[in-house]
Amino acid sequence: MLRLAAEPAFVLHARAWRETSLLVEVLSEQHGRVGLVARGVRGPKAHQLRAALQPLQHVRFDAVQSGELAQLRSAEALDAAPQLSGDAALAGFYACELLLRLAPRMDPHPGLYRAFGRCRARLGLGEPVAWTLRRFERDVLDELGFGFALDADGDGEAIDPAARYVLDPEHGPRRMREVRGRDEAATGSGLLALAEDREPEDEDLASLRRALRPVFLHHLGGRGLKSWELVGELGRLVPRQKPQRDGA
Incomplete structure (x- = not known):
């Protein structure tokens, strides 16, 4: 039996279970993704606890793990969810679903916890959505051990900003030599910008979304995400007009 005490976590998903309970998935700092059974939280007297278990909420919780699911003992919100x-x-919704599908249960990934926190904060601050997601996807791949160099191709050659690259999930960027299929490839300038954590131009940013989708589909076992279906193409999330920067 494992006791989880005062464990910080982000709520990824919650759904009704039986008459008064919830099944909750959280991404914890020290134990990775944890499945929780929250009993008796759907009654009129449990409003505060139920509010703390909404997706994107940052919480601190106590639970007892004795099987696949832990029994929630208490939870408190650490801030106001964006x-x-x-x-x-x-x-x-996409960020939560991606971690639900990829983050393993009870496998510590503190870096993944921090990456989700950064993504959540950027969305809450109204930062460009598409750029926020591409940074998050890059960090998820890196933290789960699926990442690859973005400034060199799979053969070790430096990325050419004027070229286009297919992203091979196992090999990394592969330079395209043919015109056919180039619209589904990442621009070299986009890959270099992502490597440097520098927001790329709109065209380059859109190319990253198209090129990264097959990489995630591979790691998802070929089964796509509901969020992809709901929004059709997340590429329609066009970056907002960049604000003027000091010294620009």
Whole structure:
């Protein structure tokens, strides 16, 4: 039996279970993704606890793990969850679903926890949605051991900003020599910008989304995400107009 005490976590998903309970999935800092059974939280007297178990909420919880699911003992909100709408809300749903599918249960990934926290904060601050998601996807791949160099191709050659690259999930970037299929490949300038954590131009940013989708589909076992179906193409999340920067 494992006791989880005062464990920080982000709520990824919650659904009704039986008459008064919830099944909750959280991404914890020290234990990775944890499945929780929250009993008796759907009654009128449990409003505060139920509110703390909504997706995107940052919480601290106590639980006892004795099987596949842990029994929740208590949970408290650590802040106010960002009130997202429109594209940002869809992006938040996507980020949660991606971790639900890829993050293994009870496998510590503190870096993944921090990456989700950064994504959540950026969405809450109204930062460009598409750029926020591409950074998050890059960090998820790196933290789960699926990442690859973005400034060199799979053969060790430096990325050419004027070229286009297919992203091989096992090999990394492969330079395209043919015109056919180039629209589904990442621009070299986009890959270099992502490697440097520098927001790329709109065309380059859109190319990253198209090129990264097959990589995630591979790691998802070929089964896509519901969020992909809901929004059709997440590429429609066009970056907002960049604000003027000091010294620009």
